[in-house]
Structure formats: structure tokens, C-alpha cells
Amino acid sequence: MARQENSDNPGRLSQIRQAYTMTQRVDPKIGLIVGGVGLGIFAVLLAIGFGIGHPIYLGILGFVLGLLAAVVIFGRRAEKAAFGQLEGQPGAAAAVLNNIKRGWNIQLVVAANRNQDAVHRAVGRPGVVLVGEGNVNRLRPMIAAEKRKMSKVVGDAPVIDIVVGNDEGQIPLKKLQMHxxxxPRAISGAQATQINDRLRAMGDLMANAPVPKGPLPKGARMPKGAGKTR
Structure with missing residues (x-):
């Protein structure tokens, strides 16, 4: 067990250093702010401790509370900096969705185009959520096409569409996960799992559609998704 803990520590320290370096590029005063808050809380409680005759007790309390406040502030500013760097980049919404750990079955890039507009799918207790990122005018027909494709599979479950962005009617990237x-919960967990399984099966079926051998007849088109491998 001791060896395992020792092997994990360098990785954690490296992650903290990377987070600090990334945050400092966007927020150059992060070190002064975090250090100032931590030391300020410690100094205030230590002074109170000397005033009431308990410097050791309040000094320890000040150190713990100062460290906790510094960690919380660093975490929030690091998160803000990360979202700031992601915003506007292709795949930003996918990165946020990929970090959702519980309550959702996420399928990234169920539809995309050469302009890097993409639609992602999340299935959970609220129903099926289609999350679009990119140009809203190009996303609308893509989302509508996904809704038509899913209509026979999802039944009465709600289908919600979200476009990530900062314009009216859109959801900002930093608020996507919270949104x-x-x-509201509309279906049971069992229903969500069943719908997700059906949607995945439908996607696999379309991706693995057989391609006719030989040249295509004149005017014929390749089935969408045909020939793709996983």
C-alpha cells in the first residue's frame, strides 16, 4: 500500500503544477491572490489568539482555514481559466460532457460536418439531450435530422436540444453541466438505460450497413455511415 501511495503522489503533484501553470497563463495574479487569502486568514486568527491568550489553538485553526480557503479559491479560478481557454474551440462542449460522471450516458459526436459543427447525445432521467456546438444555422438542420432518426426509438421520452454559446437562447459553456x-426528471433510470441501448444499437446498425460490391449504379448514393469501422 505504501508503495502505491508513493507512486501516486508524483502524478498528483504534477497535475497540480500543470493546473497552476495553465491558470497562471490566463490569471497572472493567481499566486498572489491565493497566497494572500491563505496568509490573511492565518494572520487574523493568530492575532486573535494572542489577544485572548490562545495563540497555538487559533494559529492551528487559522492555518487550516487559510489553507482550505486558498484551495477553494484556486479551484474556482482554475476552473474559470480552463473554461476560458476551451470556449470557442471545436470540441469544447464534448470536453465538458466527457467530464460528467454520474446520471448520464454520453455519446460524443453523433453527427458532424466538415465545418467542425457537432451534435452530441446524452441520455438520462430527463430524457434524451442533443447538445450542439458550432454555427447555430448549420446545427439546426443537424439536430432536426437526429430527432427524426431517433423518433421511433425514444417513444414518449422528452428530447431536449441545447446549443452551446453566448447568444440568446443558448447555454454558455461554463453553465452546460449545471444546466x-x-x-427535470421525466423517465426512470431503467427507461433511460433501455433508450440508450436502443440508440446505440441503431447507431451500430447504420454504421455497419453492408456496402454493395462493384460500381454503384448511376445516380445511386453511398448509404450514410456505410463502410465505417469502429
Whole structure:
């Protein structure tokens, strides 16, 4: 067990250093702010401790509370910096969705085009959520096509579409995860799992559609998704 803990520590320290370096590029004063808050809380409680005759007790309390406050502030500013760097980049919404750990079955890039507009799918207790990122005018027909494709599979489950962005009617990237967490529950967990399995099976079926051998007849088109491998 001791060896395992020792092997994990360098990785954690490296992650903290990387997070700090990334945050400092966007927020150059992060070190002064975090250090100032931590030391300020420690100094105030230590001074109170000397005033009431308990410097050791309040000094320890000040150190713990100062460290906790510094960690919380660093975490929030690091998160803000990360979202700032992601925003506007292709795949930003996918990165946020990929970090959702519980309550959702996420399928990234169920539809995309050469302009890097993409639609992602999340299935959970609120129903089926289609999350689009990119140009809203190009996303609308893509989302509509996905809804038509899913209509026979999802039944009466709600299908919600979200476009990530900062314009009216869109959800900002930094609020995407919170917005999805607040969606009202409409179906059971068992129904969500069943719908997700059906949607995945439908996707596999379309991706593995057989391709006719030989040249295509004149005017014929290749089936969408045909010939793709996983």
C-alpha cells in the first residue's frame, strides 16, 4: 500500500503544477491572490489568539482555514481559466460532457460536418439531450435530422436540444453541466438505460450497413455511415 501511495503522489503533484501553470497563463495574479487569502486568514486568527491568550489553538485553526480557503479559491479560478481557454474551440462542449460522471450516458459526436459543427447525445432521467456546438444555422438542420432518426426509438421520452454559446437562447459553456443537472426528471433510470441501448444499437446498425460490391449504379448514393469501422 505504501508503495502505491508513493507512486501516486508524483502524478498528483504534477497535475497540480500543470493546473497552476495553465491558470497562471490566463490569471497572472493567481499566486498572489491565493497566497494572500491563505496568509490573511492565518494572520487574523493568530492575532486573535494572542489577544485572548490562545495563540497555538487559533494559529492551528487559522492555518487550516487559510489553507482550505486558498484551495477553494484556486479551484474556482482554475476552473474559470480552463473554461476560458476551451470556449470557442471545436470540441469544447464534448470536453465538458466527457467530464460528467454520474446520471448520464454520453455519446460524443453523433453527427458532424466538415465545418467542425457537432451534435452530441446524452441520455438520462430527463430524457434524451442533443447538445450542439458550432454555427447555430448549420446545427439546426443537424439536430432536426437526429430527432427524426431517433423518433421511433425514444417513444414518449422528452428530447431536449441545447446549443452551446453566448447568444440568446443558448447555454454558455461554463453553465452546460449545471444546466443539464437541473433538467427535470421525466423517465426512470431503467427507461433511460433501455433508450440508450436502443440508440446505440441503431447507431451500430447504420454504421455497419453492408456496402454493395462493384460500381454503384448511376445516380445511386453511398448509404450514410456505410463502410465505417469502429
Amino acid at each position: 443539464m443537472a437541473k433538467l
